[in-house]
Amino acid sequence: MKRLLFSLIVALVSVTTQVTMAQQQRPGPQPAPETGEKFRLGMAGYTFAKFDIDKTLETMQKADVHYLCIKDFHLPLTSTEEQIAAFHAKLKAKGVTGYAVGPIYMKSEAEIDRAFEYAKKVGVKLIIGVPNYDLLPYVDKKVKEYGFNYAIHLHGPDIATYPDAEDVWNHVKDLDPRIGMCLDIGHDTRNGKDPVADLKKYKSRVFDIHLKDVTGHTKLGYSLEVGRGVIDFPAFVKMLRKVGYTGVVSLEHEKDMTDPFMGIAEDIGYFRGIIRATKE
Secondary structure (H helix, E strand, O other): OHHHHHHHHHHHHHHHHHHHHHHHHOOOOOOOOOOOOOOEEEEEHHHHOOOOHHHHHHHHHHHOOOEEEEOOOOOOOOOOHHHHHHHHHHHHHOOOEEEEEEEEEEOOHHHHHHHHHHHHHHOOOEEEEEEOHHHHHHHHHHHHHHOOEEEEEOOHHHOOOOOOHHHHHHHHOOOOOOEEEEEEHHHHHHOOOOHHHHHHHOHHHEEEEEEOEEOOOOOOOOEEOOOOOOOOHHHHHHHHHHHOOOOEEEEOOOOOOOOOHHHHHHHHHHHHHHHHHOOO
């Protein structure tokens, strides 16, 4: 009996040792595989309005997202060259690239001047902006001067200016072709539009996309996790491919903004899943 018990203990120790060794040899969690798409997945800085840049980058690293649209609460418009350099170094250490700045609201020519100089100092060539309608001719002038792309962020029914993609298109179609839109698919939907159809129709002027989902097609619709609302994401991803979109699709998570992390993980996981599921 004692010999049998001893043999069982030896066998258990052996198995435990093998399992432990296997766990030690097994690599940790690996990055999500490349999607092979022309577009890139990014993060809109506004998602982290309640958090500093360190928490932002930590979250992006965990989600394996590498492109950030920089908001001025993380890098103020008044930043010095030294502060900007330190900011970029911090991003690089986490494998993140700042690809654009904004959204920046602009209500005067002086504010437009400041935004373009800020983008130049930061080293990006895309500004997400919200200028007053009467300032569009001046924006046109600055785009020609700097050679940047300028994407107007649409805001749905909550704000009178630029409620949807059609409104942006009607105001920029006769301006420099580098003036276009940040297609916020959630706000576009809340203004009664179809973001899939609008992406197809206005593709030549879509320079940035804000990824989100909403509960309805009216002002009463509110933001929630991607995949839980009314937007047809399989159709949207297929349209991204069809129009050959090569910009960034940036998650702008607006639910539970004081504790968004579970929602962000769900958003990114769902969207990546749709990318894989819709591959032909």
